[in-house]
Structure formats: structure tokens, C-alpha cells
Amino acid sequence: MKIDSRIESQVAQDFSLRKVAGLLEHYTPPPVAGFAPAGNWKHEYTMYLLDPQVSIKSGAFALERFSKGTQSFAMTVQMRASGISGFSLFQHAQIQCRTDTLATPGSWIFDAKMARRPGDKPYLLSGRHRSAKVSDGYLMIRDKLATSRTMIHGPYSNEWTLLEAVQRLPGESMKQIHYTLIDEYDTPQPDHSLAFRTRAKMSVANGPLQLVGYYDLGRAVIPTVYWVDQHGRLIFVCTGLVVYALAATNGQSGICPERYPAYRA
Amino acid sequence: MSADLIASDRPDVPASKSASESQLSRRNFLKSGAALGGLSILGTSQLAAAIGEAQSPAGEKKPNILIIISDQLNIDAIGHYSSYFKDPAYGGHWAKTPHLDRLAREGTSFIESHSADPVCSPSRSCMFTGRMSIETGVVEINIGIDKNVPNMGQWFEAHSNYNRVYCGKWHIGGHWNYPTVSGPRKIPGFDTIPVNGPAFGIHADPQVSNSAAAFIANYREERPYLLVASLMNPHDICYWAMDLDGHETTPATDVNHLGSKLPILPPNFTFDFKYPEGLNPYTAFHGDTQWGNYTYDYYRMVEDIDSHVGRIMDAVRERNDDTVVIFIADHGEELGRHHLIEKWHPYEASVKVPFILWNPKRIKAGVMNTTHLVSNVDMMPTLCDYAGIAPPPHQRGLNLRPLIEQGSTDPATWRDNVYAEWQITGRMIRTKKYKYAMKYQYSGNLDKPYVRKTDGGHTEFIQGHGDEYVQLPNPLLFDIENDPWELKDLINAPGSAAIIEEHRRIQREWEAILIPGHHFDRN
Numbered sequence: 067m068k069i070d071s072r073i074e075s076q077v078a079q080d081f082s083l084r085k086v087a088g089l090l091e092h093y094t095p096p097p098v099a100g101f102a103p104a105g106n107w108k109h110e111y112t113m114y115l116l117d118p119q120v121s122i123k124s125g126a127f128a129l130e131r132f133s134k135g136t137q138s139f140a141m142t143v144q145m146r147a148s149g150i151s152g153f154s155l156f157q158h159a160q161i162q163c164r165t166d167t168l169a170t171p172g173s174w175i176f177d178a179k180m181a182r183r184p185g186d187k188p189y190l191l192s193g194r195h196r197s198a199k200v201s202d203g204y205l206m207i208r209d210k211l212a213t214s215r216t217m218i219h220g221p222y223s224n225e226w227t228l229l230e231a232v233q234r235l236p237g238e239s240m241k242q243i244h245y246t247l248i249d250e251y252d253t254p255q256p257d258h259s260l261a262f263r264t265r266a267k268m269s270v271a272n273g274p275l276q277l278v279g280y281y282d283l284g285r286a287v288i289p290t291v292y293w294v295d296q297h298g299r300l301i302f303v304c305t306g307l308v309v310y311a312l313a314a315t316n317g318q319s320g321i322c323p324e325r326y327p328a329y330r331a
Numbered sequence: 332m333s334a335d336l337i338a339s340d341r342p343d344v345p346a347s348k349s350a351s352e353s354q355l356s357r358r359n360f361l362k363s364g365a366a367l368g369g370l371s372i373l374g375t376s377q378l379a380a381a382i383g384e385a386q387s388p389a390g391e392k393k394p395n396i397l398i399i400i401s402d403q404l405n406i407d408a409i410g411h412y413s414s415y416f417k418d419p420a421y422g423g424h425w426a427k428t429p430h431l432d433r434l435a436r437e438g439t440s441f442i443e444s445h446s447a448d449p450v451c452s453p454s455r456s457c458m459f460t461g462r463m464s465i466e467t468g469v470v471e472i473n474i475g476i477d478k479n480v481p482n483m484g485q486w487f488e489a490h491s492n493y494n495r496v497y498c499g500k501w502h503i504g505g506h507w508n509y510p511t512v513s514g515p516r517k518i519p520g521f522d523t524i525p526v527n528g529p530a531f532g533i534h535a536d537p538q539v540s541n542s543a544a545a546f547i548a549n550y551r552e553e554r555p556y557l558l559v560a561s562l563m564n565p566h567d568i569c570y571w572a573m574d575l576d577g578h579e580t581t582p583a584t585d586v587n588h589l590g591s592k593l594p595i596l597p598p599n600f601t602f603d604f605k606y607p608e609g610l611n612p613y614t615a616f617h618g619d620t621q622w623g624n625y626t627y628d629y630y631r632m633v634e635d636i637d638s639h640v641g642r643i644m645d646a647v648r649e650r651n652d653d654t655v656v657i658f659i660a661d662h663g664e665e666l667g668r669h670h671l672i673e674k675w676h677p678y679e680a681s682v683k684v685p686f687i688l689w690n691p692k693r694i695k696a697g698v699m700n701t702t703h704l705v706s707n708v709d710m711m712p713t714l715c716d717y718a719g720i721a722p723p724p725h726q727r728g729l730n731l732r733p734l735i736e737q738g739s740t741d742p743a744t745w746r747d748n749v750y751a752e753w754q755i756t757g758r759m760i761r762t763k764k765y766k767y768a769m770k771y772q773y774s775g776n777l778d779k780p781y782v783r784k785t786d787g788g789h790t791e792f793i794q795g796h797g798d799e800y801v802q803l804p805n806p807l808l809f810d811i812e813n814d815p816w817e818l819k820d821l822i823n824a825p826g827s828a829a830i831i832e833e834h835r836r837i838q839r840e841w842e843a844i845l846i847p848g849h850h851f852d853r854n
Contacts, residue, residue, distance in 0.1 A: 115531050118570060124534055147534060150527035151511040155538040178541040180524055189512075190496065190524050194545035211548055212649040250537065252645075253638045257427075283589075285427055286634035288533075306628065307533050307570055 080264055080279060082291035082304035085116055086311070087329040094271045095301060095312060096320035103233040103298045104139075104165060107131050110314040112322040113147070116307045122325045124148055125155075126313070131230060138164055143226045144184075152182050153189060159251055161227055168223035168245055168260075169231035173199040176251040198251060207252050218254050222246040228260075228282075232292040233300050237278050238262050247284060258284030263291055271321065277301070393718055394690065395654040396493070396557045397547070398710070399643060400458075401636050402451065402500060402532065402566035403674060404660040406444065406685045408633045411435040415442060415699060418816075420597040422666075426630035430641030431687075434658055438689030439698040439735040441705045445761060447727075448752045449662035449674045449681040451566075454707060456503045458659065459483045461711030461726040463752060463841075465792060468850035470755045471777055473506040477848035481723050483557070483711060484520025490720040492554045496546060498524035499539040499561030505852035508563075509535065515853045521559070532564030532632070539563075540639035544646035557714075560643055565632030568664060571625050572615040572672045593623030594630065597668045597816065604820040606669075609770040609803035611754055613665070613673040622667045629666060655717050656689040659707060669817070677759040677768035677807065678817055682751060688713075688735050695738045702740045704761060705731065706749045725846060750841045756780050760834045760841075761811070767834035769806035771797070778849070795843040808834075 086093075101107050113125040127145035134140060140162055147155040159176035163169045179193035187193070196209040205216045222245055223231060242261040246254050263281035267274060276296040283289050288306030295301040303310040313322045406412065408422030411432035416423055447457035448464040456462075456469035459482045464470050468477040476482060482503075484495045497518050502508045509527045510518045517523055524546065526538035543560035550556055596619065606612050615625075640658065647654050665671035665680045674681040686705060688694050708728030715722040716730045729746060733739060742763065751759040756771040772782045779789035781800040790800070808821040808831060821827050 115534055116570075124531075147538060148527060149525045149538060150509050151513070151523075151525045153512075153525040153527075155526070155541065157541075178545065180526065180538065180542050188545070190522060190542075191546040191549040192524055192542040194541070194548060209548060209649070214645060214649070249635075249638055250541075253641060255634070255638070283592075286631060286638050288628055288631050307531055307567055 080266060080291065082279070082289075082293075083266060083268070084329040085121075085304040085309050086302050088121065088327040089114075089309070089311065089323070090268060090270050092271060092321070092323040092326055093311060094321035095275070095295065095299075096315045097318045098297045098299075099316035099318040101297060101299055101315050103230075104133065104136075105131070106133050108314075108316055109229075109299065109312060110319075111303075111310045112313045114309040114311065114326075116309065116328065119328055120325050121309065121328065123322075127310075129226065129229060133165075136165060138162065139169075139230075141169075141227060141230060146184075149180055153180050154182075155180055156184050157250075159226065161224065163227050163230070165234075167231065167235070167243065168221055169227035169234075170222065171200070171224045171227050171248070173197070174224075174251060196252070205248065205252075205254055216254055218246050218248075219256065220245065222248060222254065224248040225250065229292070229300055229303070232260075232280050233294055233298050235262075235280055235294075237265075240280070247282075247287065249286060253286075255285040255287065258282060258287070266293070275301070391719070392653070393491070393493070393555045394693070395550075395555045395652065396714055396717060397543075397643070397647060397654055397656045398557075398559045398561075398714075399640055399656065399658045400455075400499070400559065400561040401640075401658070401660045401685070402561075402563050403568065403662060403664045404565060404633060404636065404685060405663040405666065405680060406442065406660075406683045408630065409435060409685055412440070412442065412699065415701065418598065420595050422594075422630060422633065425594045425626070426633045426637075428633065428637040430637045430644060431658070431685075434640065434644060434656070434687050434689055435699070437691060437696045438656070438687050439694050439696075439700060439738075441686040441703065441731075442699060442701045443704045443763075444684050444686035445682050445704070445706045445749050445751055446660075446662045446684045447706050447708050447750070449676065450753075451500075451661055451674075452502050453752070454661035455501070457727075458661070458707045458710050459503065461708050461722060461728045462848075463708065463727050463750065463845050465752060466725070466727075466846050466848045467503075468848035469503055470752065470780070470850075472502070474777075474850035475504045475852040475854075476850070478851040480848055482518070482520055483714065484518055486520070486711075486715070486723050487557055487718060487720070488520045491718045493557040493718060494552055494554055495521045495557045496524060497521035497559045497561070498543050498546070499526055499535065499559065500528065500563045501561065505854035507854065528563055530563070532562065532567045533635075536562045536564055536635070536639050540642040543643050547643070547646040547650060550650075555718075557718075562636055562639055564636050565629050565664065567632055568625065568629045569673060571628060572613075589623070589627060592627065593620070594626040596622060597666065599668050599816040599818050600670060602669060602818050605805065607768070607770060607803065607805040607807055609754075609757075609772065610676065612669075612671055613675055614670055615672050625672070626666050629664060653692055654690065655693065655714070656687075657710060657714070658685060658687040658689070659710060660684040661707070675754055677751070677753045677757060677766070679766075679811070679815065681753075682759065682761075688731065694735045698735070698738060700734065700740065702742050703734055703745045704747070704749045704763065705729075706751070727845075748837050750838070758838055758842075760837050762834065762837070764810060764812045765830055765834065766809045766811050766817075767806065767831060767838075768808075769835075769838070770803045772801040772803055792842075792845075792847045794846065795839070797839060797842045806831075 108130040114121040115124040125147040132140040143159040145157040161174040177195040179188035247258045263279040290305035293302040407416040410423045413423030452472040453464035456467035528535035662674040668680040712722040713731040759768040774789040
């Protein structure tokens with residue numbers, strides 16, 4: 067892809083924006099559709115894998131937030147990652163969270179399976195349902211065989227609820243947070259830090275974007291930047307070979323192409 | 332599986348001892364990895380006698396078998412081994428791997444563990460057949476195993492009642508990574524849990540660990556299972572370094588501000604010998620900071636793999652039944668060592684692989700075996716023995732059960748060398764002290780890779796005829812015991828001639844017994 071000078075100056079502001087450079091001219095963010103970070107909302111995201119030549123759609127997920135007053139909320143996560151032979155990995159979770167800086171999850175239920183369609187039975191014993199709870203400093207995960215306990219020290223979040231939390235962060239005035247990230251729904255990864263990174267101005271197909279970026283570093287995760295738009299919506303997540311792009315808000319869609327060309331410095 | 336395949340894996344070689352195998356002296360035959368070629372041609376009762384107490388008693392319920400594979404994982408990246416890999420440049424000082432550490436603490440680890448051909452497809456073909464890559468025909472990536480060489484799934488299907496299930500990267504069927512549930516891209520002998528990358532561990536590995544853990548948790552059949560959970564990372568690091576027409580890839584420039592958090596460069600980042608002629612050096616034009624970024628991100632991928640192993644092993648432990656677990660990798664990653672990236676090379680960073688065996692009821696815990704030279708071709712005969720079946724003919728590996736169950740550390744009870752191939756026509760002989768690597772000239776023709784000295788014609792390898800092919804100058808010789816970073820090439824050092832000749836002799840012995848095969852692509 068030939069990068070014109072307009073895009074070049076934009077992506078130069080942060081390494082992670084190179085991952086979406088080829089997307090910008092084809093991408094239209096969804097309408098705001100009454101979105102408020104601490105209210106009720108539903109976001110749908112397209113997942114891209116960054117091949118060296120072209121970024122391709124690899125799945126999708128939806129986050130839905132249900133406010134339960136000022137102190138807590140519930141979130142559902144539905145994710146589909148493409149498999150082979152027409153199969154996908156389907157994951158579904160319902161999470162009870164506090165409305166705090168990290169959207170701290172207190173308890174959740176989650177299931178995963180390989181299937182052709184969401185309503186199909188799991189293929190070849192690949193389905194599993196579990197529940198989890200954090201209590202007295204321990205993450206307890208229960209399935210039909212056993213309950214496991216893993217210690218969690220200090221603040222913690224979850225890779226999905228964190229996507230809600232970054233929409234409520236204050237930008238430059240944020241203090242760096244050291245915390246434990248619960249990977250998927252069951253694996254605590256200590257030694258993470260989340261901090262303000264930078265602001266950026268970009269242009270997409272239907273106009274300008276003003277972004278604020280937050281930066282996560284820590285165990286088991288390739289450095290990740292969360293980009294929030296001027297309406298407070300998490301619009302891009304950029305990490306390693308993966309980009310999530312906001313495709314719809316409250317049922318109103320933008321435009322996410324099937325693929326986009328790689329950035330070439 | 333066809334009957335002739337069970338009796339003999341190649342129409343032109345009878346199931347009895349081949350002429351070349353007969354020519355080996357008994358001592359050298361038993362002490363080299365070639366010994367299993369001898370064991371495999373014995374009858375079942377003779378085989379049982381040969382491996383003694385390791386043979387399962389008749390009627391014993393067979394264990395489940397779980398193979399967890401990581402792709403491109405350095406053995407020294409496992410934290411538990413940092414007491415052995417003490418240099419601060421080793422990975423165990425930079426990555427946190429609590430789940431692999433626990434697996435190693437509770438099982439037996441081999442530190443002198445080698446890939447039989449340090450790149451994805453060839454190595455995997457060796458692991459799943461017990462044969463060398465020249466025999467499976469998979470001497471390069473993206474090609475399939477010789478149709479006459481049985482893979483583990485086929486062999487277990489024909490000789491056992493194991494329920495055989497494959498989940499994850501295969502990459503030894505042709506120009507594809509992940510198997511389908513049916514059709515030409517289904518792995519013969521295995522059912523498939525249909526995960527996909529397509530070549531991205533970040534995408535496929537969560538599918539693998541979730542599905543494999545679920546399979547284990549849900550399994551209710553009486554017959555045991557043979558489950559392969561084949562993870563792809565930290566192989567994704569390849570995308571960091573791909574040089575596209577002189578352009579940096581996007582992730583290669585990710586982190587330029589981590590400072591002291593970036594891992595240090597290895598002692599052999601610079602070295603004072605030339606790459607041997609014929610070695611295709613995979614490298615990248617990074618500055619020091621970019622090398623640091625590359626390594627930093629690699630270790631995050633290692634930690635990610637560790638999490639997937641933890642998820643799968645949680646399911647195994649929750650069942651608390653009789654399951655033999657093998658954790659292994661197909662090859663390592665250079666990480667700037669010898670200023671290289673990726674794998675493919677005969678250096679330690681490419682060739683050394685983790686190899687952990689776990690079963691609290693059968694396998695000694697807490698053993699870090701630094702004495703015995705092992706190879707990933709040892710996986711096949713070991714698992715056949717746990718399944719109570721004879722291994723396929725012409726096995727090049729050895730059954731590890733006597734070591735892992737009896738805790739033997741006596742090197743006299745074991746082979747004194749391992750053999751490996753590299754970059755299609757390369758050869759490597761590792762003895763306890765030394766490593767010797769050479770390369771035949773590659774013709775450029777995958778089906779006839781060797782060049783005859785006499786007329787320059789291209790040819791397949793013919794057993795025992797290595798001296799007739801053009802060899803490239805500048806082979807390598809390292810004293811691994813005293814120079815683990817391979818800083819000093821001894822090939823022209825005074826006193827090396829006898830050492831070189833001894834390693835060439837071992838190479839000739841290997842080449843006399845190996846039966847070249849042809850790749851068969853199931854595209």
C-alpha cells in the first residue's frame with residue numbers, strides 16, 4: 067500500500083496506529099447512537115489478523131453493558147473466532163462488575179465450544195461451561211469436575227471488562243495502574259500496567275477522529291494500545307498481530323472492510 | 332491402514348534387518364540412536380525383552396496420552412531451568428512460566444533434547460513418525476509425510492484401541508497448517524477438533540487450549556485417548572522479522588521505549604567465525620533496541636503459551652486419572668544468537684527443544700536430566716510403549732521409559748550421539764561434548780537435492796553413498812560442554828582432525844541405515 071503524507075503524519079504519532087493505517091480510508095465508525103460510557107450500550111467489533119501483506123477479518127465479538135446503578139454493571143460478551151471446515155470458536159460470558167477504574171469483575175459464568183453455528187452442540191467434546199468468582203483474594207473457578215483457587219494480589223481486571231473500563235478513563239490525568247489482568251476468563255496474569263499514552267488526530271472515510279490512547283504492558287500480552295474516540299467509545303485495540311475495530315454501536319453499523327492492506331514504512 | 336504398511340513401511344525394504352543395518356557393529360548400533368531401528372524389527376516378545384521392565388504388564392489399563400506442542404519455543408525460556416541456564420541472557424530470566432515450571436517440577440525434563448530437523452514441518456514429521464526427515468520425505472516446510480511412513484495416529488489406529496484426536500497445527504500434510512474434519516486435509520488416523528490460525532498462534536491457540544481442556548474434562552469413554560494439543564506460539568514472532576522488500580513489518584517497530592525492561596543481547600550476538608558456506612542465514616536488520624523489542628515480545632508469547640499449557644493441565648489434574656503428558660517443541664528460536672532469527676540452523680538456539688514428560692503415578696518428579704542425549708524422534712517409541720504396542724518399523728528414536736521411570740543418569744545405558752538434519756541437505760551430529768555440522772551442496776531440486784561429484788547431476792540420497800555427493804566447505808565443530816554459546820568454531824583448530832573424523836564416521840553410520848523417502852502432499 068502506498069501511504070500518502072496525510073496518513074503518514076498521523077501514524078507517526080504512535081507505533082500502534084500503523085496497524086490501522088491501511089484501514090483508515092476504508093473505515094467508517096458507527097454512529098454514536100446515544101452512547102454513554104456509564105450507561106447501557108452495546109458495541110460490536112470486527113477482529114482483524116495482520117498478515118504481512120493484508121489484514122483479514124478473523125472473527126467478531128459483541129460487548130453489552132447493563133447499568134445497575136452507579137456502583138455496578140453487568141456485561142455480556144459474545145465472541146466468535148473463525149476455525150476451519152466452517153467451524154468457529156464461540157465464547158459467551160456474563161460478568162458482574164464494579165463501576166470502578168478497572169471495571170473489576172466480581173463473578174462470571176462463561177462457556178466455550180467449537181461449532182458451526184452458535185446454537186449447535188459442541189463438536190467433539192469441545193464445549194465447556196464454567197463459573198468464576200473472586201473472593202478474599204482468590205479467583206475460584208468451578209466446573210463440573212472441580213473448583214480451582216488461584217491467588218490474586220491487588221487490583222485486577224479482565225481482558226474483556228477492561229474494554230469497558232478504558233472508555234471511562236480521564237486521559238492525561240490518569241495515574242498509571244499496576245494490576246493483574248485475567249486472561250480470557252480463567253488465567254490471572256500479574257505485573258500489568260495501564261497508563262495514558264498519547265492523543266492522536268486521524269481521518270477516516272467520513273471525517274476526523276480525535277483519539278486518546280491507553281497503553282497496557284505486562285505478562286503474556288504483547289504491548290497493547292486502546293484507542294478511545296471523541297465520543298468516549300473504544301474504537302481500536304491494537305496489539306501485535308491483532309486489531310479490533312468498532313463495527314457497530316447500539317445496533318447501528320459503520321463500515322469495516324473484509325480486509326485492508328498492510329502498512330509499509 | 333494397509334496390511335503391507337504394517338508389515339514393512341516401504342515396498343523395497345523387507346521387514347527384516349536391512350543390509351545396511353546389518354553392517355553396523357553391535358556396539359555402535361546400540362549406542363547410536365539407530366538402535367531403535369534394530370528394536371523395531373524384533374517381534375513383540377523380543378521387543379518386550381529388549382526394553383525390560385519398561386514394558387507394560389499384560390492387561391494393564393493403558394494411560395491416556397496427551398501431547399502438548401509449542402512451536403519455536405526455546406528450552407531456556409522455561410523459568411524452571413534458569414538454575415541450569417544461568418547466564419542472564421537466557422530466556423528463563425526474562426519470561427515468567429509458572430505452568431511450565433510446575434510441569435517440569437512434577438515431571439522429568441531432558442535438557443540435552445534435540446529437534447531432529449529444526450524447522451516446523453520436518454521436525455513434526457520426525458516427532459509423529461519416529462523417523463528422520465530424509466525418511467519421511469519432509470525435508471522442507473509445507474510438504475507432507477511419505478504415504479508409506481505411518482504417522483502416530485495411523486499406527487495407533489491399526490494396533491490399539493486409543494481414541495485419537497488432533498487439535499491444532501499439523502503442517503505435515505502439504506501447503507497447509509491446520510487439519511480439516513474430513514477430506515484430503517484430514518490427518519490420516521486422527522479425528523480433528525477444527526481449530527484454525529490460519530498461521531497465527533494468537534488466533535488459534537485459545538481455540539486449542541479451550542477445546543483440548545474441554546475434551547479432557549468431558550471425556551467419558553472406557554478406551555484411553557491420544558490427544559494432541561498443538562499450539563502455534565511463540566511462532567508468531569516470525570511476523571516481527573519478516574523483511575518484505577526491505578520494509579519493516581508493522582510489529583517489528585512496536586516498542587521503542589521500554590529501556591531496561593528490554594532483554595539483554597546474548598553473548599553470541601557477535602562472534603568471530605563465518606557462517607558455513609551453504610547455510611542460509613535468517614537474519615534481520617535490527618538495531619540493538621529492535622533486537623530488544625523482538626526478544627521482549629517473544630517472551631510475552633512464551634508466557635501466553637504457558638497460560639495455554641496451564642489451562643490444559645488444569646483439566647488433566649482435575650480428572651486425576653492416569654494420563655501421560657509430553658510437552659515438546661518442534662524447534663527453538665535464534666533470538667539474535669549468532670545474529671540470527673527464527674530457526675533452520677544447526678546452532679543450539681534452533682536445535683535444542685523442551686521435552687518434559689509428566690505422570691505422577693509413573694514418571695519421576697523433579698528430574699532435570701542433563702546427562703542423556705535425546706531427540707524428538709524418541710516420542711514415538713516411548714508412547715508406543717505406554718500404549719503397549721510395538722513401534723513402527725525402522726524407528727530412529729529410543730524408548731525413554733527406562734530413563735523417566737527408573738531415573739537413570741548413567742550415560743553408559745544410553746546412546747552416545749544424536750543425529751539431525753537441517754536446511755534440506757545439512758547434517759548434524761551431537762555427541763556429549765561436541766557438535767559437528769556439515770552440508771551437502773543443495774541442487775535446488777527438492778526431489779533430487781544432492782549433487783553428484785562425478786557428473787554434477789542431481790540425485791536423491793542413496794543409503795550409504797554420502798561420499799559421492801558434493802560437500803560444501805567450512806563445516807562447523809563446537810565444544811558444547813565448554814562453549815555452550817558456540818562462540819568458537821574448532822573446525823580448523825589443532826587437534827580437531829580426529830574429532831572431526833569420529834563425527835564423520837558416526838554420520839556415515841547414520842546415513843547407511845536411513846531409508847530415504849518422498850514427500851506426499853495431501854493438498
